[in-house]
Each structure stands twice: as C-alpha cells, then as structure tokens.
Amino acid sequence: MISKSQLTFIRSLQQKKFRSEHGLFVAEGDKLVLELLQSNFVLHSVYATKEWLNKNAKLLPKDCQKNDANDDELAKISSLVSPQAVVAVAAIPTFELEDEFILNNFSIFLDGIRDPGNLGTIVRVADWFGIKNIVCSPDCADVWNSKVVQASMGSILRVNVHFFEAKNFVDRLKKYASLNKIDFPPVYGTFMTGENIFSTKFSASGIVVIGNESNGIREETEQMITNRITIPSWKAQNDLTDRPESLNAAIAMAIVCSEIRRN
Numbered sequence: 001m002i003s004k005s006q007l008t009f010i011r012s013l014q015q016k017k018f019r020s021e022h023g024l025f026v027a028e029g030d031k032l033v034l035e036l037l038q039s040n041f042v043l044h045s046v047y048a049t050k051e052w053l054n055k056n057a058k059l060l061p062k063d064c065q066k067n068d069a070n071d072d073e074l075a076k077i078s079s080l081v082s083p084q085a086v087v088a089v090a091a092i093p094t095f096e097l098e099d100e101f102i103l104n105n106f107s108i109f110l111d112g113i114r115d116p117g118n119l120g121t122i123v124r125v126a127d128w129f130g131i132k133n134i135v136c137s138p139d140c141a142d143v144w145n146s147k148v149v150q151a152s153m154g155s156i157l158r159v160n161v162h163f164f165e166a167k168n169f170v171d172r173l174k175k176y177a178s179l180n181k182i183d184f185p186p187v188y189g190t191f192m193t194g195e196n197i198f199s200t201k202f203s204a205s206g207i208v209v210i211g212n213e214s215n216g217i218r219e220e221t222e223q224m225i226t227n228r229i230t231i232p233s234w235k236a237q238n239d240l241t242d243r244p245e246s247l248n249a250a251i252a253m254a255i256v257c258s259e260i261r262r263n
Contacts, residue, residue: 120151127155194228
C-alpha cells in the first residue's frame with residue numbers, strides 16, 4: 001500500500017525543483033525499470049504490483065524500499081496515460097565532462113531544446129549511434145523530466161548528459177586542447193542553408209550543434225560553428241515555396257548521426 005506521504009513525495013518529483021532538491025527521478029514501466037536494475041544507477045524505491053515484486057525479487061537491491069501497490073495506487077503516482085505494473089525512484093547521477101574523450105569522439109550540443117519528448121528521442125538516437133555525450137544549454141528541458149526519461153526508452157541510462165553554456169563548453173575544450181596539444185575538432189551546425197550533408201566529408205571527431213525546435217541555433221552559439229551543414233529538402237529542390245518549414249530536431253539529429261557513421 002502507498003501512503004499519502006509517499007504519494008505526495010512521488011508526485012512532487014514531477015517538478016524539477018523537487019528532483020533537484022532530493023536528487024531523485026522517476027522511471028516507469030517494466031522494460032525501463034529492469035534496465036535501471038541492471039545499470040549502475042542507485043535505486044531509492046520501487047512501487048509495484050505484488051506479482052511484479054515476486055517475479056523480480058532477486059534483482060532488487062537489499063537497501064531499496066519495496067512497496068506493493070494495486071493498479072489504482074499506481075495510477076495515482078504514474079505520469080503515463082496507461083500506468084504500468086512498476087514505478088521506480090532512482091538517484092540522479094553526476095557525470096564528469098571528460099575533455100579528452102569529447103575531443104577525440106563525436107558529441108552533440110543541444111541549443112535550447114525545450115520539448116521533453118524531443119530531448120528523450122535525441123538521447124535515444126545518440127545511444128543508437130554510439131554517441132556517449134550530449135551537452136545541453138541550460139535552457140533545455142530537464143533530462144530527468146519523466147517525459148524525457150520515458151521517451152529515451154532506457155537510453156538515458158547509457159548516455160551522459162551535461163549542461164553548459166555553449167561558449168563555456170567550447171572555451172573549456174579549446175583550453176584543454178591547447179594545453180595538451182590536441183587538434184580541436186570541427187563544430188558542425190545544422191541550418192536551412194549550408195553544405196549538403198550527403199556530400200559532407202565528416203572528420204573523425206567533432207561537435208554537432210542542433211538548434212531549438214522553432215528558432216534554430218541562436219546567434220551567440222552560431223559564432224562558434226566552423227562548418228554549416230544542411231539536410232536538403234527533396235520536395236523543395238524545384239519549388240522553394242512548397243516545403244516544410246524545418247525538420248523535427250530529433251529527426252534531423254538522426255540523419256546527421258547516420259551520415260557521420262556512414263562516413
């Protein structure tokens with residue numbers, strides 16, 4: 001049974017203020033929670049049906065709070081339209097930005113991605129293409145928002161997400177590269193105009209900047225970009241008046257990542 005205080009506490013974690021205060025986030029559903037149990041994340045508590053708890057008893061850490069709950073109780077603490085058999089609360093991890101790894105691999109910088117579903121899908125895409133680090137501007141959606149966690153389909157457990165201002169992030173890497181005599185990689189930015197992505201020769205490492213869903217890459221971030229790239233609209237090749245305004249940010253990133261790996 002879930003007490004009123006537990007109910008209030010879990011619901012409070014839907015707000016960033018309380019997630020930050022307690023250092024905890026919520027994960028829902030059998031697939032996501034089972035992946036969480038097999039990760040290095042620290043589990044705080046689990047609220048699940050008696051059947052789920054019995055079935056997965058051996059996987060649950062001894063110091064994790066285990067609470068059996070019926071369907072009505074799970075519905076009250078769930079953020080999903082169709083509540084599932086288990087809700088877990090876990091500690092928010094802290095990730096160190098590994099400068100040398102960033103400089104020698106591809107990473108993603110998100111400039112003002114505010115839609116939680118988009119951010120979660122971007123994390124999932126990064127995981128699919130083996131990109132280990134995403135850096136978000138401070139005004140991006142909170143990565144531990146339940147919608148982000150669910151949309152990532154478990155990838156949030158395998159991709160390190162950091163928050164930095166674009167200039168601070170690039171300046172830090174340039175300083176590290178200079179001190180350690182490492183070549184600074186290209187910074188690719190996605191725009192409506194630029195080099196055709198399908199003919200771009202990507203380097204072995206780099207930073208890809210994806211802009212806000214409505215406004216694209218902001219001016220101050222654009223100043224740090226060395227290579228402007230674009231995904232051409234096939235439909236608009238002969239009729240510039242008859243094309244979508246832009247691609248969804250997550251779809252654009254998937255296409256860019258695909259081309260990077262194909263190169």
